[in-house]
Amino acid sequence: MLNKIDGMGIAATNQPLSAAPPLKGAVDRRRLSQLMDREIERFRSENPKSQELFESAEGSLVGGVPMQWMIEWPGSFPLFVRQAKGVTVTDVDGHDYLDFCLGDTGAMFGHSPDPVAKAVVDQASRGLTFMMPTEDAAWIGKDLSRRFGLPFWQFAMTATDANRFALRLARDITGRPKVLVFEGCYHGTVDETIATVENGKVVSRGGNVGPPSDLAETTRVVEFNDLDGLAAELAKGDVACVLTEPALTNHSGIVLPDPGFHEALRALTKKHDVLLIIDETHTISSGPGGYTAAHGLEPDMLTIGKPLAGGIPVAVYGFTADIAAKIKARTIGPGTSIAGIGGTLTANALALGAMRAALEYVITEQAFAHMIPLAEQLAGGVEGVIREYDLDWYVTRIGARVEYRFQPTAPKNGSEALLGKDGELDRFIHLYFLNRGILVTPMHNMLLTSPKTTAEHVDRHTTVFNECVGELLNASP
Numbered sequence: 001m002l003n004k005i006d007g008m009g010i011a012a013t014n015q016p017l018s019a020a021p022p023l024k025g026a027v028d029r030r031r032l033s034q035l036m037d038r039e040i041e042r043f044r045s046e047n048p049k050s051q052e053l054f055e056s057a058e059g060s061l062v063g064g065v066p067m068q069w070m071i072e073w074p075g076s077f078p079l080f081v082r083q084a085k086g087v088t089v090t091d092v093d094g095h096d097y098l099d100f101c102l103g104d105t106g107a108m109f110g111h112s113p114d115p116v117a118k119a120v121v122d123q124a125s126r127g128l129t130f131m132m133p134t135e136d137a138a139w140i141g142k143d144l145s146r147r148f149g150l151p152f153w154q155f156a157m158t159a160t161d162a163n164r165f166a167l168r169l170a171r172d173i174t175g176r177p178k179v180l181v182f183e184g185c186y187h188g189t190v191d192e193t194i195a196t197v198e199n200g201k202v203v204s205r206g207g208n209v210g211p212p213s214d215l216a217e218t219t220r221v222v223e224f225n226d227l228d229g230l231a232a233e234l235a236k237g238d239v240a241c242v243l244t245e246p247a248l249t250n251h252s253g254i255v256l257p258d259p260g261f262h263e264a265l266r267a268l269t270k271k272h273d274v275l276l277i278i279d280e281t282h283t284i285s286s287g288p289g290g291y292t293a294a295h296g297l298e299p300d301m302l303t304i305g306k307p308l309a310g311g312i313p314v315a316v317y318g319f320t321a322d323i324a325a326k327i328k329a330r331t332i333g334p335g336t337s338i339a340g341i342g343g344t345l346t347a348n349a350l351a352l353g354a355m356r357a358a359l360e361y362v363i364t365e366q367a368f369a370h371m372i373p374l375a376e377q378l379a380g381g382v383e384g385v386i387r388e389y390d391l392d393w394y395v396t397r398i399g400a401r402v403e404y405r406f407q408p409t410a411p412k413n414g415s416e417a418l419l420g421k422d423g424e425l426d427r428f429i430h431l432y433f434l435n436r437g438i439l440v441t442p443m444h445n446m447l448l449t450s451p452k453t454t455a456e457h458v459d460r461h462t463t464v465f466n467e468c469v470g471e472l473l474n475a476s477p
């Protein structure tokens, strides 16, 4: 068993390597650091073109990247990509990578799926954006209703925007000021949701850049799976909506709902006239209608973005007929106006064309029938390695999404999950994979299987994971 210290997951040892082989299952921090140096050296020597591009970009892009998250990849600079197709990403130095990150869900059905690529090419010569709908919009609306069970839909550019618009409408409809979110949640760069509780007070979460207002004014926060806490906060009467993923998947890592959690959440929100918004952006990994369809959830509103158009920016939010009528009364017709929702390029013709192709031909039952068994195989492979080495780690899965964590058991809530974070170990494992041609989502040990992933790909991950752990522990199973 591992010795947990400082919430970092795994204890360091100060004993010299040769004199004290690590205990079974424990990671020696000095060994980790030596191995990390070796991997960084290898990364540098094998990626000269990426390094050169990074160094030249540093002169004009903050941190050498167009978006700050791109420096979260391990190694001393990000890889620059030449092209990607299916689950293969090729970098500018000519290396091919087997991709389990898949654009952190944006490309979870494989890079540039043929039907989406064709739709993009077809639409590109017929106009890109008009601020008028195309035929595809009506087809998509019907398909979304069929998948997710909500009758009415609106579009946004990103999942962040869909969540922002849903929150605004919820406040407008209910006349209440606050959103309730769960500790450790992530719903994009939505101001009200980047919150935590410190000394009993809701405050902005560490690292949140320039919060516009006191989060205590906009937000209530409770732990996921804490029904008593939820009931107490909703009883205060100022909550417009609960915004949650069906299972937490992002900032905290995966936290699954307890049996009965969703039934109780629905009953409590109804009891207090609070709208329930389910964010399916990541849990679409559960099936073509997300966790909502797979588990019969009945939200008032549903938001989703990322993979809906195969990687072209698009998102949607759906709602019940009752909410649709209220939105209509508020936004359409004489004496109404609309500010705070929508955007000029939203639902542009290119995005609609790509989205229709993705929904019709890519995000299908057949795709999930392929992806989910492979994710089970992936989780089984990781679990086997964890058992072989008697590690105090666990693996969890939600449909086609798998995660392994440096904790002995699955956490019940976001705070417990955050205790299992180990940035040092994370970065090492990621870099080890990267140097051996495998991409894993940065900041998590989170992996997605896609319609283009094969059993051999999964076995390759298991083999490299096994080698990585063996080297870390300086042992064989």
Ligand SMILES: Cc1ncc(COP(=O)(O)O)c(C=O)c1O
Pocket (backbone or CB within 6 Å): 158, 159, 160, 161, 186, 187, 188, 189, 245, 250, 279, 280, 281, 282, 305, 306
């Ligand atoms: C559950 C969830 N919702 C919303 C978002 C925001 O997505 P985007 O950054 O594409 O706006 C994310 C991003 O990771 C997410 O995980």
